[in-house]
Amino acid sequence: MPIIQKEIHIEPKKRGFNLITGEVLSQIPEIKDITTGLLNIFIKHTSASLTINENADPDVRKDLETHFNITVSENASFYKHRDEGPDDMPAHIKASVLGSSLTIPITNGKLNMGIWQGIYLCEHRNYGGSRSLVITIFN
Amino acid sequence: MPIIQKEIHIEPKKRGFNLITGEVLSQIPEIKDITTGLLNIFIKHTSASLTINENADPDVRKDLETHFNITVSENASFYKHRDEGPDDMPAHIKASVLGSSLTIPITNGKLNMGIWQGIYLCEHRNYGGSRSLVITIFN
Amino acid sequence: MPIIQKEIHIEPKKRGFNLITGEVLSQIPEIKDITTGLLNIFIKHTSASLTINENADPDVRKDLETHFNITVSENASFYKHRDEGPDDMPAHIKASVLGSSLTIPITNGKLNMGIWQGIYLCEHRNYGGSRSLVITIFN
Numbered sequence: 001m002p003i004i005q006k007e008i009h010i011e012p013k014k015r016g017f018n019l020i021t022g023e024v025l026s027q028i029p030e031i032k033d034i035t036t037g038l039l040n041i042f043i044k045h046t047s048a049s050l051t052i053n054e055n056a057d058p059d060v061r062k063d064l065e066t067h068f069n070i071t072v073s074e075n076a077s078f079y080k081h082r083d084e085g086p087d088d089m090p091a092h093i094k095a096s097v098l099g100s101s102l103t104i105p106i107t108n109g110k111l112n113m114g115i116w117q118g119i120y121l122c123e124h125r126n127y128g129g130s131r132s133l134v135i136t137i138f139n
Numbered sequence: 140m141p142i143i144q145k146e147i148h149i150e151p152k153k154r155g156f157n158l159i160t161g162e163v164l165s166q167i168p169e170i171k172d173i174t175t176g177l178l179n180i181f182i183k184h185t186s187a188s189l190t191i192n193e194n195a196d197p198d199v200r201k202d203l204e205t206h207f208n209i210t211v212s213e214n215a216s217f218y219k220h221r222d223e224g225p226d227d228m229p230a231h232i233k234a235s236v237l238g239s240s241l242t243i244p245i246t247n248g249k250l251n252m253g254i255w256q257g258i259y260l261c262e263h264r265n266y267g268g269s270r271s272l273v274i275t276i277f278n
Numbered sequence: 279m280p281i282i283q284k285e286i287h288i289e290p291k292k293r294g295f296n297l298i299t300g301e302v303l304s305q306i307p308e309i310k311d312i313t314t315g316l317l318n319i320f321i322k323h324t325s326a327s328l329t330i331n332e333n334a335d336p337d338v339r340k341d342l343e344t345h346f347n348i349t350v351s352e353n354a355s356f357y358k359h360r361d362e363g364p365d366d367m368p369a370h371i372k373a374s375v376l377g378s379s380l381t382i383p384i385t386n387g388k389l390n391m392g393i394w395q396g397i398y399l400c401e402h403r404n405y406g407g408s409r410s411l412v413i414t415i416f417n
Contacts, residue, residue, distance in 0.1 A: 002141075002280075003278070005175045005244060007251075036283045038318055038414050040177055042244050044253030046193045051374040054324045059358035063367050064374065066356045071210065071349065078205045080198035089202050096190040096203065100256075101242050103379050105283060105320050105412040112285075112412050114322030117378075134244040134251050136177050138277060138416060139281070141280075142417070144314045144383060146390075179316055181383050183392030185332045210349065217344045219337035228341050235329040235342065239395075240381050273383040273390050275316050277416060 004030050004137040007044075009130050013123045015087075017053070017061035021118040025111070028135055037106040037139030044132045047091035047125050049098035055118030064122075068094050091124035098122050106139065143169050143276040146183075148269050152262045154226075156192070156200035160257040164250070167274055176245040176278030183271045186230035186264050188237035194257030203261075207233050230263035237261050245278065282308050282415040285322075287408050291401045293365075295331070295339035299396040303389070306413055315384040315417030322410045325369035325403050327376035333396030342400075346372050369402030376400050384417065 008027040010020055024041065025031065031039070043050050054060040072093045074086040081089045102119065105112040121131060147166040149159055163180065164170065170178070182189050193199040211232045213225040220228045241258065244251040260270060286305040288298055302319065303309065309317070321328050332338040350371045352364040359367045380397065383390040399409060 003175050005246065036281050036414075038416070040242050040244070042242070042251070044251075044256065046191070046199075046253070046255050052324070052378045053370055053374050057359050057361075060324075060367070060370050063357050063359050064371060067350070067354070067371050070356075072206070076206070078209075079202050081196050081202050083196075089199070092192055092199050093203060093206050096192050096259075097236055097375055099238060099377060100191045103242060103318050103320070103381060105318070105414045107283065107412070112320070112322075114324070114410070116324055117322065120374075132253070134246070136175075136244045138177070142314050144385065179381055179383070181381070181390070183390075183395065185330070185392070185394055211345070215345070217348075218341050220335050220341050222335075228338070231331055231338050232342060232345050235331050235398075236375055238377060239330045242381060271392070273385070275314075275383045277316070 002139060006135050008133050008135055010121055010133060012129050013121055015123050015126050016065040018121045018123060019055060019118045020121045021055065024119055031106055032109045034106050034139045035108060037137055039104045039106055040101060040136045042101040042134040046095055048128055048131050049095040049100060049122040050102045051098045051120045051122055052102060052117050053120055054116050056116060087126050094124045141278060145274050147272050147274055149260055149272060151268050152260055154262050154265050155204040157260045157262060158194055158257045159260045160194065163258055170245055171248045173245050173278045174247060176276055178243045178245055179240060179275045181240040181273040183273065185234050187267055187270050188234040188239060188261040189241045190237045190259045190261055191241060191256050192259055193255050195255060226265050233263045280417060284413050286411050286413055288399055288411060290407050291399055293401050293404050294343040296399045296401060297333060297396045298399045299333060302397055309384055310387045312384045312417045313386060315415055317382045317384055318379060318414040320379040320412040324373050326406055326409050327373040327378060327400040328380045329376045329398045329400055330380060330395050331398055332394050334394060365404050372402045
């Protein structure tokens with residue numbers, strides 16, 4: 001079967017950078033049977049995003065959140081789009097800077113990432129709720 | 140036919156963040172016949188980029204342009220690459236921050252994006268002209 | 279053979295934005311035989327990244343490095359993650375902003391990029407050493 005595709009849901013996360021490698025992998029056991037392939041993860045939202053970064057020290061995730069809060073201000077006077085509160089437009093900006101999809105190689109039944117790499121759900125809203133991801137696997 | 144690939148052209152756009160979902164889809168009617176697949180869109184330029192963001196309120200696109208104009212200054216005194224004018228080097232920086240390709244799942248004949256998501260052509264030059272995209276579809 | 283996958287290694291690079299198109303292509307001669315396909319390049323590190331930008335004027339690469347050094351400070355007082363020195367946390371931030379993978383179309387035996395586009399290895403550490411990339415080609 002060359003293509004596997006399904007939608008999965010990620011439990012609501014706190015605002016910030018959240019490590020979700022385990023939560024994603026537990027929902028795609030099909031990877032274990034794939035010798036060579038590619039995983040695409042696509043987030044169906046414009047105020048949350050996906051990135052890959054260090055899976056060890058949680059301070060990396062805290063520092064990323066602080067950096068983005070400083071460089072994408074909630075109080076910029078120029079925002080026209082602010083109906084949903086001060087975290088609304090900054091969330092859209094962060095989502096475009098970080099990106100809406102990841103593509104990761106699969107080798108011998110596992111994601112072929114570096115040993116320090118993990119998948120992050122970047123939740124840019126104060127109360128973002130559950131997030132939907134479309135998983136597509138080619139092999 | 141597992142791979143469809145073609146080059147399409149986007150009409151010249153104003154500098155800023157432009158919603159092009161319809162203009163792209165009208166040039167790839169093949170999607171309607173695909174049950175499960177993946178669309179890759181690659182932009183063949185270094186001073187324009189692609190991103191996914193909100194397809195509803197146009198103020199999101201205006202605020203993104205303002206944010207990037209503030210955070211990637213046209214008047215930074217350190218720029219060495221400035222032969223083509225003050226919008227040249229900032230365009231290259233924005234292109235790398237936002238990225239040169241998008242990968243989007245296809246499900247049941249449609250792009251499987253969230254209901255608020257659209258495809259943006261981010262035109263970073265004052266007069267960028269027509270932009271070329273390579274479309275590759277796997278199914 | 280629809281999928282080609284292998285890990286390649288990039289010689290240690292100076293901190294900054296390094297053009298590696300030739301170094302990558304020399305390690306994937308298989309591309310010459312592919313009529314239509316897609317190349318994914320994935321970097322197995324969290325303190326270096328990949329982007330596409332201008333392959334001509336080297337000043338573009340210098341200006342990108344200067345821009346990122348200014349906007350992602352090494353001396354931000356808020357960093358908690360600093361065990362490996364002042365270039366550690368900024369490297370993680372830059373890696374997420376620029377991204378960990380590229381997807382590039384292949385057409386008639388060549389990468390179908392624009393004539394001014396090249397592949398950059400963005401080395402964010404002072405002494406990053408050799409970097410490992412996973413190459414996956416679908417055709």
